[in-house]
Amino acid sequence: MTPELEFQVPIDDVxxxxxxFADVILPLPLPKLYTYRIPYxxxxxxxxxxRVLVQFGxxxxxxxxxARIHEQPPAEYQxxxxxxxxxxxxxxxxxxxxxxxxxxxxxxxxxxxxxNAALPSALKLSSESKIQLHPNFRExxxxxxxxxxxxxxLYGLKQKPHLTFTEVGHLLQLTSFHKIIKSLLLKxxxxxxxxxxxxxxxxxxxxxxxxxxxxxxxxxLEELFNQLAxxxxxxxxxxxxxxxxxLLQDLSLNExxxxxxLITSNPHLSLSAINTLIKNGVLxxxxxxxxxxxxxxxxxxxxxxxxxAQAAARDSVLEYFGEKDTVLLHGITGSxxxxxxxxxxxxxxxxxGQVLYLLPEIALTAQxxxxxxxxxxxxxxVYHSKFSDNERVEVWNGILSGRxxxxxxxxxxxFLPFHGLSLIIVDEEHEPSYKxxxxxPRYNAREVALIMAQYHGAKTLLGSATxxxxxxxxxxxxxxxxxxxxxxxxxxxxxxxELVDVRQEGLKKNMLSHFSQxxxxxxxxxxxxxEQVILFQNRRGYxxxxxxxxxxWIPKCRNCAVSLSYHKFSNELRCHYCGYTERKPNDCPACGxxxxxxxxxxxxxxxxxxxxxxxxxxxxxxxxxxxxxKNSHQQIIEDFENLRTDVLVGTQMVxxxxxxxxxxxVGILSADSIIHFPDFRAHERxxxxxxxxxxxxxxxxxxxxVLIQTANPNQPIFQKVMExxxxxxxxxxxxxxxxxxxxxxxxxxxxxxxxxEARPAxxxxxxxxxxxxxxxxxxxxxxxxxPHIFKIRNQFLQxxxxxxxxxSGNLKLIKQQIQEAVFQLVQNKEFKNTRVVIDVDPA
DNA sequence: AGCACGCCGACT
DNA sequence: GTCGGCGTGCTC
Numbered sequence: 112m113t114p115e116l117e118f119q120v121p122i123d124d125v126x127x128x129x130x131x132f133a134d135v136i137l138p139l140p141l142p143k144l145y146t147y148r149i150p151y152x153x154x155x156x157x158x159x160x161x162r163v164l165v166q167f168g169x170x171x172x173x174x175x176x177x178a179r180i181h182e183q184p185p186a187e188y189q190x191x192x193x194x195x196x197x198x199x200x201x202x203x204x205x206x207x208x209x210x211x212x213x214x215x216x217x218x219x220x221x222x223x224x225x226x227n228a229a230l231p232s233a234l235k236l237s238s239e240s241k242i243q244l245h246p247n248f249r250e251x252x253x254x255x256x257x258x259x260x261x262x263x264x265l266y267g268l269k270q271k272p273h274l275t276f277t278e279v280g281h282l283l284q285l286t287s288f289h290k291i292i293k294s295l296l297l298k299x300x301x302x303x304x305x306x307x308x309x310x311x312x313x314x315x316x317x318x319x320x321x322x323x324x325x326x327x328x329x330x331x332l333e334e335l336f337n338q339l340a341x342x343x344x345x346x347x348x349x350x351x352x353x354x355x356x357x358l359l360q361d362l363s364l365n366e367x368x369x370x371x372x373l374i375t376s377n378p379h380l381s382l383s384a385i386n387t388l389i390k391n392g393v394l395x396x397x398x399x400x401x402x403x404x405x406x407x408x409x410x411x412x413x414x415x416x417x418x419x420a421q422a423a424a425r426d427s428v429l430e431y432f433g434e435k436d437t438v439l440l441h442g443i444t445g446s447x448x449x450x451x452x453x454x455x456x457x458x459x460x461x462x463x464g465q466v467l468y469l470l471p472e473i474a475l476t477a478q479x480x481x482x483x484x485x486x487x488x489x490x491x492x493v494y495h496s497k498f499s500d501n502e503r504v505e506v507w508n509g510i511l512s513g514r515x516x517x518x519x520x521x522x523x524x525x526f527l528p529f530h531g532l533s534l535i536i537v538d539e540e541h542e543p544s545y546k547x548x549x550x551x552p553r554y555n556a557r558e559v560a561l562i563m564a565q566y567h568g569a570k571t572l573l574g575s576a577t578x579x580x581x582x583x584x585x586x587x588x589x590x591x592x593x594x595x596x597x598x599x600x601x602x603x604x605x606x607x608x609e610l611v612d613v614r615q616e617g618l619k620k621n622m623l624s625h626f627s628q629x630x631x632x633x634x635x636x637x638x639x640x641x642e643q644v645i646l647f648q649n650r651r652g653y654x655x656x657x658x659x660x661x662x663x664w665i666p667k668c669r670n671c672a673v674s675l676s677y678h679k680f681s682n683e684l685r686c687h688y689c690g691y692t693e694r695k696p697n698d699c700p701a702c703g704x705x706x707x708x709x710x711x712x713x714x715x716x717x718x719x720x721x722x723x724x725x726x727x728x729x730x731x732x733x734x735x736x737x738x739x740x741k742n743s744h745q746q747i748i749e750d751f752e753n754l755r756t757d758v759l760v761g762t763q764m765v766x767x768x769x770x771x772x773x774x775x776x777v778g779i780l781s782a783d784s785i786i787h788f789p790d791f792r793a794h795e796r797x798x799x800x801x802x803x804x805x806x807x808x809x810x811x812x813x814x815x816x817v818l819i820q821t822a823n824p825n826q827p828i829f830q831k832v833m834e835x836x837x838x839x840x841x842x843x844x845x846x847x848x849x850x851x852x853x854x855x856x857x858x859x860x861x862x863x864x865x866x867x868e869a870r871p872a873x874x875x876x877x878x879x880x881x882x883x884x885x886x887x888x889x890x891x892x893x894x895x896x897x898p899h900i901f902k903i904r905n906q907f908l909q910x911x912x913x914x915x916x917x918x919s920g921n922l923k924l925i926k927q928q929i930q931e932a933v934f935q936l937v938q939n940k941e942f943k944n945t946r947v948v949i950d951v952d953p954a
Numbered sequence: 955a956g957c958a959c960g961c962c963g964a965c966t
Numbered sequence: 967g968t969c970g971g972c973g974t975g976c977t978c
Contacts, residue, residue: 169958
């Protein structure tokens with residue numbers, strides 16, 4: 112190019128100074144990507160999937176993920192330069208990016224929202240404004256008069272080179288100090304800067320070891336002991352050290368040292384002796400970075416031999432995988448699905464692929480993790496909602512680096528950075544908790560898993576004892592493979608299920624409050640046999656509400672259109688929707704009567720009454736209220752497992768994934784509210800729940816017993832539960848779904864309109880329904896209608912349901928039209944303060 | 955989501 | 967007369 116060139120370079124080799132641009136995903140709910148210019152020197156460093164730092168707006172510095180690198184300068188604006196490259200290697204893989212884009216499209220949310228949900232917050236850098244002294248400021252030459260607050264800040268900055276705004280707030284005991292900062296800026300005493308803090312902190316342990324001088328040979332070591340002969344405390348420490356680190360056998364062991372707290376936590380050793388040894392240079396202290404997931408030794412674990420039925424099912428799954436990407440494993444409770452999963456995972460691992468094993472939150476217990484740990488050792492990663500953020504980052508990085516080849520995790524594990532995934536298992540496939548409700552992205556992990564598998568070229572195995580109607584439909588239609596396991600594993604037999612008609616029993620005066628005599632006797636019998644009982648009641652708290660006997664007054668939540676639940680332990684009335692609580696009044700605020708009584712019952716009341724009925728029984732309750740603390744859930748399960756508890760009373764939580772050997776009786780206290788839930792899936796859910804709870808009874812050869820209390824024993828669903836007649840349920844349900852246009856025959860998109868006042872909410876909903884009808888036709892749009900609970904957190908709600916035929920052409924276009932209609936509505940000043948939540952495939 | 959710019963009430 | 971309230975709109 113330059114005329115001075117002495118020889119001609121082939122045109123292709125002329126280094127062209129290309130200007131590159133990066134489209135980035137900001138961690139904000141913005142509809143599009145933003146384009147930044149890549150500084151020339153960084154051309155090679157910026158990678159798709161890596162994080163970069165950009166300035167967004169006038170102040171904020173944000174970390175974001177690069178989605179695309181290209182050479183097209185934006186036409187309508189001048190792109191800013193990106194500031195910095197954070198990652199040398201991508202933290203988000205290509206198939207992951209593709210998946211995120213699919214999620215944003217399908218679930219009608221922004222990529223930013225997906226990224227926000229996906230990245231552990233420690234990977235989301237954020238800037239925080241900090242202040243420091245102005246470089247030119249000299250206190251001696253300062254001529255400005257300073258207020259007390261200003262002096263305080265100045266003093267603070269002498270202690271610490273910079274302060275965050277939060278720190279300033281604490282320092283001054285003020286929440287609003289803008290003026291003070293402004294004044295100091297004006298006087299050129301301080302400057303403001305933005306600092307990005309990496310939030311992930313590797314775990315560091317303090318270790319100690321002998322100073323190198325003493326480890327040259329054994330003689331030196333002996334010499335040291337002689338010197339310390341008169342210092343027994345210090346000698347103790349050294350002896351312990353040598354005991355734990357056998358230096359006498361191998362001097363090089365000293366290098367790795369010993370965790371300091373192994374010594375300091377020993378009550379027989381003196382802390383000050385340790386410190387003296389360190390001070391005198393006998394011991395030295397150092398830090399090491401360790402994993403939060405210690406390397407575990409694998410085994411000893413002998414894979415259980417699969418039964419003939421299990422092996423046949425496994426082979427059948429593999430055979431289907433030859434032609435189909437997805438297989439549904441319908442295996443009755445206790446048929447040993449887990450062994451089949453482990454077998455398949457092992458095969459996938461041996462072939463070098465990554466595996467994701469999804470479980471619903473409550474089913475992911477220590478039991479299953481321990482089992483997998485024994486098989487896969489340190490190649491198993493666990494992803495749980497109770498993990499700390501640092502732990503999440505380590506799982507994330509462990510998958511990126513390939514350390515974890517198998518991941519067992521909950522819903523959000525679908526966000527992890529897999530590369531080369533070959534198998535996904537979705538256990539308890541029918542579980543509604545795979546669907547996220549709040550906030551966006553409102554995804555269903557089961558559906559995401561299927562797309563994910565597609566992008567990775569992986570196979571998916573969905574497993575359930577009571578498959579969702581949708582999944583079963585897909586299997587019967589031939590889209591997926593279907594494998595059925597109808598034999599219980601081992602000697603387990605199906606439980607014997609019995610209905611108790613509480614209305615009849617009530618007339619016969621056979622009810623002790625909420626317990627039928629039959630149930631009480633069965634519990635007593637079971638306890639006599641030293642066996643255990645699970646009681647299920649689908650409602651927490653003491654009572655769903657209280658009312659006044661005289662004037663029928665019922666306490667309501669001030670923020671939501673619900674009555675307040677009574678919690679006896681705290682003597683509170685509590686809203687289960689917004690968390691509002693108030694003290695339970697002693698007499699009626701409306702009429703002054705003291706006749707306030709509870710209506711209905713929850714787990715707390717069952718626990719209470721049972722304690723009175725059977726004072727000698729050891730009873731434990733497991734529900735949201737008793738499992739909030741980090742390890743309480745685990746503790747309750749362990750106590751029950753180890754027979755420290757006789758009766759476990761609980762909500763949904765007691766129904767999932769737990770295998771207790773000694774449970775021989777399960778009681779369902781009130782089946783009716785579950786069946787009569789106003790939802791097209793109510794029967795399906797009820798069936799799943801009853802079968803699942805029943806499955807807790809009688810494993811390992813003992814036939815269990817299940818008692819279901821109901822006021823309406825003639826409900827056909829009970830017959831199906833008792834006969835374990837899944838096909839009967841399926842056929843009835845699928846017919847109804849077709850007749851009334853529900854999934855799997857249509858797709859549902861639910862729009863919830865929210866407004867702080869009732870009327871405007873209604874008006875906006877009507878307008879939106881009209882706009883949607885104009886676009887999609889009247890057949891597709893239902894509503895608006897106020898939901899049963901029409902106000903939550905002071906927002907009035909209205910719902911519109913869109914039903915789209917499976918074959919209704921361009922889904923993408925329809926979704927675009929929906930988004931457009933919503934956008935226009937919220938833009939319209941007439942409907943200000945209106946919010947619309949879009950939920951695709953609501954559960 | 956922030957944060958800036960812009961138009962109306964209670965205070966130095 | 968200003969400080970500061972939060973309502974709309976933009977951010978590559």
